[in-house]
Amino acid sequence: xxxxxxxxxxxxxxxxxxxxxxxxxxxxxxxxxxxxxxxxxxxxxxxxxxxxxxxxxxxxxxxxxxxxxxxxxxxxxxxxxxxxxxxxxxxxxxxxxxxxxxxxxxxxxxxxxxxxxxxxxxxxxxxxxxxxxxxxxxxxxxxxxxxxxxxxxxxxxxxxxxxxxxxxxxxxxxxxxxxxxxxxxxxxxxxxxxxxxxxxxxxxxxxxxxxxxxxxxxxxxxxxxxxxxxxxxxxxxxxxxxxxxxxxxxxxxxxxxxxxxxxxxxxxxxxxxxxxxxxxxxxxxxxxxxxxxxxxxxxxxxxxxxxxxxxxxxxxxxxxxxxxxxxxxxxxxxxxxxxxxxxxxxxxxxxxxxxxxxxxxxxxxxxxxxxxxxxxxxxxxxxxxxxxxxxxxxxxxxxxxxxxxxxxxxxxxxxxxxxxxxxxxxxxxxxxxxxxxxxxxxxxxxxxxxxxxx
Amino acid sequence: xxxxxxxxxxxxxxxxxxxxxxxxxxxxxxxxxxxxxxxxxxxxxxxxxxxxxxxxxxxxxxxxxxxxxxxxxxxxxxxxxxxxxxxxxxxxxxxxxxxxxxxxxxxxxxxxxxxxxxxxxxxxxxxxxxxxxxxxxxxxxxxxxxx
Numbered sequence: 114x115x116x117x118x119x120x121x122x123x124x125x126x127x128x129x130x131x132x133x134x135x136x137x138x139x140x141x142x143x144x145x146x147x148x149x150x151x152x153x154x155x156x157x158x159x160x161x162x163x164x165x166x167x168x169x170x171x172x173x174x175x176x177x178x179x180x181x182x183x184x185x186x187x188x189x190x191x192x193x194x195x196x197x198x199x200x201x202x203x204x205x206x207x208x209x210x211x212x213x214x215x216x217x218x219x220x221x222x223x224x225x226x227x228x229x230x231x232x233x234x235x236x237x238x239x240x241x242x243x244x245x246x247x248x249x250x251x252x253x254x255x256x257x258x259x260x261x262x263x264x265x266x267x268x269x270x271x272x273x274x275x276x277x278x279x280x281x282x283x284x285x286x287x288x289x290x291x292x293x294x295x296x297x298x299x300x301x302x303x304x305x306x307x308x309x310x311x312x313x314x315x316x317x318x319x320x321x322x323x324x325x326x327x328x329x330x331x332x333x334x335x336x337x338x339x340x341x342x343x344x345x346x347x348x349x350x351x352x353x354x355x356x357x358x359x360x361x362x363x364x365x366x367x368x369x370x371x372x373x374x375x376x377x378x379x380x381x382x383x384x385x386x387x388x389x390x391x392x393x394x395x396x397x398x399x400x401x402x403x404x405x406x407x408x409x410x411x412x413x414x415x416x417x418x419x420x421x422x423x424x425x426x427x428x429x430x431x432x433x434x435x436x437x438x439x440x441x442x443x444x445x446x447x448x449x450x451x452x453x454x455x456x457x458x459x460x461x462x463x464x465x466x467x468x469x470x471x472x473x474x475x476x477x478x479x480x481x482x483x484x485x486x487x488x489x490x491x492x493x494x495x496x497x498x499x500x501x502x503x504x505x506x507x508x509x510x511x512x513x514x515x516x517x518x519x520x521x522x523x524x525x526x527x528x529x530x531x532x533x534x535x536x537x538x539x540x541x542x543x544x545x546x547x548x549x550x551x552x553x554x555x556x557x558x559x560x561x562x563x564x565x566x567x
Numbered sequence: 568x569x570x571x572x573x574x575x576x577x578x579x580x581x582x583x584x585x586x587x588x589x590x591x592x593x594x595x596x597x598x599x600x601x602x603x604x605x606x607x608x609x610x611x612x613x614x615x616x617x618x619x620x621x622x623x624x625x626x627x628x629x630x631x632x633x634x635x636x637x638x639x640x641x642x643x644x645x646x647x648x649x650x651x652x653x654x655x656x657x658x659x660x661x662x663x664x665x666x667x668x669x670x671x672x673x674x675x676x677x678x679x680x681x682x683x684x685x686x687x688x689x690x691x692x693x694x695x696x697x698x699x700x701x702x703x704x705x706x707x708x709x710x711x712x713x714x
Binding site: 252253254255256257258320321323324327328333338339340343344345348387390391445446448449450452454458459461514515516 | 574576578579580622626658660661663667668678679686690693697
């Protein structure tokens with residue numbers, strides 16, 4: 114039954130995608146949606162999905178370290194070691210080149226963009242370009258004039274489009290896990306609304322953090338830092354994404370989802386961003402920010418906040434800690450100089466303990482899932498290996514507290530989450546099964562009512 | 568930047584502050600509002616530059632001192648036999664990072680407040696200037712259409 118539900122008429126979907134292609138200002142979005150569609154449908158594509166994730170993070174990390182490898186660095190020797198390690202990792206990633214034409218055409222488009230963007234020295238995704246060429250362009254004076262054909266790339270980077278795509282995919286996982294029949298329009302509206310809200314939040318975040326971003330290696334190539342776009346335009350873009358996004362969620366889906374979306378934007382821009390410079394509590398707030406999208410997906414589908422929504426949110430909340438704490442371990446110098454209050458700098462012991470604690474919590478949460486009737490009992494069993502593995506890496510990170518264990522934990526968290534969500538989806542308890550067993554509370558209520566009324 | 572240009576120019580990151588300096592274009596018919604905007608941006612740029620240049624210099628200096636004192640405590644020299652600069656590993660540096668962050672906490676709080684104020688004011692002024700320009704353009708267009 115669920116298989117039949119998944120086989121949507123391809124023509125209607127193609128029509129939707131063409132519409133989106135025309136309307137999307139950003140060139141890369143159609144490919145993201147194809148990714149999402151495939152994720153909902155076909156297991157094979159997640160292989161490319163996490164490749165794309167790995168490639169994105171490896172290249173970002175590579176850039177980060179290659180920038181540090183410039184003669185300016187007088188700090189530890191380890192960056193040089195890691196650069197070699199990363200080169201090997203990079204080679205591995207390139208070898209597992211994905212088969213689907215979708216992914217290839219995406220990387221082709223991005224390389225075409227690169228060739229054009231070279232003149233405006235935009236950030237490139239291809240890590241093969243040597244550091245020397247990029248830094249030479251950085252040294253030139255550039256006219257602060259907005260070129261319209263650069264705009265899509267600039268806006269993509271302003272809205273952190275890749276992070277947005279991840280957020281949208283967690284929201285769609287929440288939608289998919291809800292125990293109601295799948296409605297395509299609702300799903301697409303919810304995904305689009307969430308994506309727009311996420312773009313708005315990310316843009317405002319970058320707007321607030323310009324001088325800090327310019328001082329940190331990881332973020333110094335952002336559009337506002339480089340002056341490629343004016344702050345006014347960034348705010349207008351954020352408003353023009355946020356307002357329609359929230360309106361779409363409130364009117365097109367349901368008010369609860371809209372409220373959650375608005376709350377999440379507020380939490381991210383007005384709580385998390387300023388709090389980063391004031392107290393380490395920002396990590397917990399940030400974890401809530403990450404946990405809300407799947408809850409939004411669930412409420413979009415069912416219209417109410419069930420225990421299942423909170424469980425999914427809980428899983429994502431717990432996942433944020435090993436992910437972020439491991440990432441922040443390698444950025445301690447930049448955080449310290451930039452004035453960010455992060456656990457990895459101020460309370461390193463706490464940082465590692467929290468990461469480990471939440472890895473273990475993931476095991477616990479996976480076990481609760483069948484109790485709440487969201488998945489069958491095969492879910493905790495199948496997910497146990499990956500949960501144990503990330504907990505093991507979390508334990509190693511706790512014990513060793515060094516760069517290699519933190520990186521291992523970080524990269525593991527990148528594939529662990531999509532895999533976990535995928536396994537959850539495949540172990541989802543079908544709606545029909547529940548109807549047969551008379552488990553659904555609504556139905557049993559109705560039956561009880563029928564018995565009472567003569 | 569070339570003399571005939573009609574726009575602002577942004578340069579490479581400064582060596583000390585890592586901020587990119589902007590050279591502002593002063594149009595011949597600059598209105599009072601536009602001048603206020605330009606001056607606000609210049610002031611923010613100068614204040615940011617001052618803060619970060621001093622802050623980063625202090626960071627580098629204190630880091631050197633820390634490494635030196637730690638190496639001396641361990642009985643090593645600044646440069647080893649091969650002539651390479653001796654460094655401490657990340658775990659030892661962590662103490663320094665923690666210390667530096669807590670020492671500069673108040674400074675950062677003050678700077679945050681200033682930066683947010685600057686940022687909002689500049690963006691608000693930009694909005695006003697853009698609005699005035701748009702209205703002017705609409706009026707000019709209406710005049711052209713009527714002619």
